[in-house]
Amino acid sequence: MSGKNRFTSRAERIAVVGAGLSGAVIARELAEAGHEVDVFDMRAHVAGNCHTERDRETGVMVHVYGPHIFHTDDREVWDYVNRFQTFMPYKNRVKTTVNGQVYSLPINLHTINQFFGKAFRPDEARAFIADLADGSISNPKTFEEQALRFVGRELYEAFLEGYTQKQWGCSPTELPSSILKRLPLRFNYEDNYFFHKYQGMPQHGYTDMISRILDHTNVAVHLETRFLRGRQSDFDFVFYSGPLDGYFDYEFGRLGYRTLDFERFTYEGDYQGCAVMNYADASVPYTRVTEHKHFSPWEDRTASVCYREFSRACGEDDVPYYPIRLVDDTQQLARYAARALEEHSVTFVGRLGTYRYLDMDVTVREALDTARRYLSARAGGDPMPAFLHPPVRPQDISSEHPVRLDSMTEGLRASL
Ligand SMILES: Cc1cc2nc3c(=O)[nH]c(=O)nc-3n(C[C@H](O)[C@H](O)[C@H](O)COP(=O)(O)OP(=O)(O)OC[C@H]3O[C@@H](n4cnc5c(N)ncnc54)[C@H](O)[C@@H]3O)c2cc1C
Numbered sequence: 001m002s003g004k005n006r007f008t009s010r011a012e013r014i015a016v017v018g019a020g021l022s023g024a025v026i027a028r029e030l031a032e033a034g035h036e037v038d039v040f041d042m043r044a045h046v047a048g049n050c051h052t053e054r055d056r057e058t059g060v061m062v063h064v065y066g067p068h069i070f071h072t073d074d075r076e077v078w079d080y081v082n083r084f085q086t087f088m089p090y091k092n093r094v095k096t097t098v099n100g101q102v103y104s105l106p107i108n109l110h111t112i113n114q115f116f117g118k119a120f121r122p123d124e125a126r127a128f129i130a131d132l133a134d135g136s137i138s139n140p141k142t143f144e145e146q147a148l149r150f151v152g153r154e155l156y157e158a159f160l161e162g163y164t165q166k167q168w169g170c171s172p173t174e175l176p177s178s179i180l181k182r183l184p185l186r187f188n189y190e191d192n193y194f195f196h197k198y199q200g201m202p203q204h205g206y207t208d209m210i211s212r213i214l215d216h217t218n219v220a221v222h223l224e225t226r227f228l229r230g231r232q233s234d235f236d237f238v239f240y241s242g243p244l245d246g247y248f249d250y251e252f253g254r255l256g257y258r259t260l261d262f263e264r265f266t267y268e269g270d271y272q273g274c275a276v277m278n279y280a281d282a283s284v285p286y287t288r289v290t291e292h293k294h295f296s297p298w299e300d301r302t303a304s305v306c307y308r309e310f311s312r313a314c315g316e317d318d319v320p321y322y323p324i325r326l327v328d329d330t331q332q333l334a335r336y337a338a339r340a341l342e343e344h345s346v347t348f349v350g351r352l353g354t355y356r357y358l359d360m361d362v363t364v365r366e367a368l369d370t371a372r373r374y375l376s377a378r379a380g381g382d383p384m385p386a387f388l389h390p391p392v393r394p395q396d397i398s399s400e401h402p403v404r405l406d407s408m409t410e411g412l413r414a415s416l
Contacts, residue, residue: 012236012378013236014030014037014038014237014238015038015039015040015227015231015232015234015235016030016038016039017039017240018040018241018242019040019047019048019214019221020041020046020047020350021047021048021350021360021363022241022349022350022363022366022367023039023048023241023349023367024210024213024214025080025213025363025364025367026239026349026371027213027214027216028214028216029375030218030371030374031218031219033371033375035218036220037218037219037220038222038235039219039220039221039222041225042225043223044223045207046210046214047211048065048210048241049066049068049319050065050206050207051063052064052068052205052206052207052208053207055292055305057266057305058266058303060301061205061299062292062305063290063292063295065260065319066260066290066321067295068206068360069090069092069193070198070199070200070201070360071092071194071196071198071359071361072198072359073196073197076368078198081202085202085204085208086202086203087198087201087203088200088296090200090201090295090297091199092192092275092276093193093274094106094274095276095277096277097278097281098158098159098281099281103159104191105159105191106186106191107155107185108186108188108189108191109187110189110191112128112129112187115154116128116154125187126187129155132155133148133150134148134152142176143175143177143179143180144156144171144172144173144175146177146179147184150180151184160172160184160280162280162283163279163280166282166285166287166311167258167311168311169311169312196361201296227242229247229249232345236345237345238345238347239347239370239374240346240348240349241350241351241353242352242353243255243320243352243353244340244348244353245355247353248339248340251336252336252339253332254316255323255329255332255333256314256324256329257313257314257321258311258312258313258321258322258324259313259318259320261312262307262309262310263310264307265305265306266303266305267303267305267306268302269304270304271289271291271304271306274291275292275294275295276288276289276290276291285310286308286309288308289308289309290306290309291304291305292304292305320352322357323351323355323357325355330392333392336355340386341386341387346386347370347385347387348386348387349366349367350363351363354387354390355391356389366388366389
């Protein structure tokens with residue numbers, strides 16, 4: 001193993017790229033351990049995509065890049081975020097409008113009974129759906145086949161087909177079956193979207209919480225500052241939570257993302273009576289309307305601010321939201337992953353750095369683990385891997401980078 005990347009016992013100068021949850025947690029942990037941390041974000045605010053701000057006109061706390069609900073089974077993560085913010089009780093209950101009717105989501109006994117005009121008990125509903133399911137599909141390859149196998153044509157066409165088409169910009173016949181792993185139905189009246197033990201909303205918003213995480217004497221935050229790879233040599237180590245392809249100046253082309261457009265409107269009163277209303281019909285161009293005051297039910301607001309949400313392919317100047325990760329992208333992603341392993345003194349983290357969809361609790365967990373790994377590597381004189389959570393499996397590595405296979409495997413092993 002080369003001597004590069006080996007650590008000494010002095011306090012180090014560390015750059016953290018991105019002031020989202022990943023960057024903030026890593027910066028805090030390393031600052032508390034005595035290191036000097038510079039955090040860079042190209043945006044004018046901290047908190048990344050979790051950013052919340054008070055709407056000037058209505059006073060409503062708005063989830064600027066789309067709604068965020070904190071939910072987790074991870075007790076340590078829950079305790080961690082509660083150190084920096086009081087979490088208010090919040091249950092995510094989502095409705096959907098289909099063909100002029102409003103239904104409850106996820107599809108549950110109420111939805112099934114309403115949709116088919118029945119009054120089934122759980123066992124009756126289960127038998128009814130089993131009858132509707134397409135038993136002739138034994139080896140589903142596409143999202144559509146998987147859905148038909150699970151729920152049958154009526155529910156698929158009403159609730160899944162149009163919405164999926166709008167969200168991903170392609171037909172469910174082009175998406176892999178793996179997206180729909182489990183039966184998306186509940187045979188009871190439970191309409192809490194998440195099953196996690198802990199769920200809530202930060203009382204003063206995510207940006208306030210993340211500002212507090214970053215509030216440490218050893219942390220300097222530089223907003224509206226894009227970090228370029230050339231600056232790496234100014235620091236002992238870099239944690240990079242920006243886009244993996246962006247770090248390499250899109251050398252192998254751009255990784256595919258979906259982006260969102262939000263059409264803001266205000267309303268005097270209660271616009272839709274809930275925080276999230278999906279629109280499943282393909283004929284409605286937006287996927288959902290979010291009414292932000294319902295994300296803070298403990299606040300009493302008369303006026304309302306809502307977002308109509310449109311999904312489309314991400315262009316060069318758009319905010320990357322959801323990694324697409326289709327099979328075709330794997331080789332391109334593998335080339336970037338292999339390229340990352342050639343770098344020294346940089347670890348790629350977070351949803352953009354590892355090109356994965358990550359919930360906030362997973363983001364915090366991975367950031368805590370990354371910081372701890374760094375501190376123990378430093379104490380033991382060991383190298384720090386480019387990825388603790390690599391974006392691809394070793395078998396997906398491009399054959400164009402055979403030399404890198406060993407180091408990739410090492411990166412993967414490091415994540416175990
Ligand atoms: C629409 C939507 C809804 C979501 N809802 C939920 C939810 O309800 N619950 C949940 O748990 N999770 C949710 N998530 C996931 C959540 O947004 C992520 O877990 C979280 O944002 C990941 O944080 P991060 O720090 O890794 O990335 P980000 O928040 O994206 O932060 C990365 C930061 O890096 C900065 N940056 C990038 N490149 C550079 C550069 N070169 N120089 C300087 N700065 C740079 C960016 O400006 C950005 O601020 C949702 C995600 C989306 C897209």
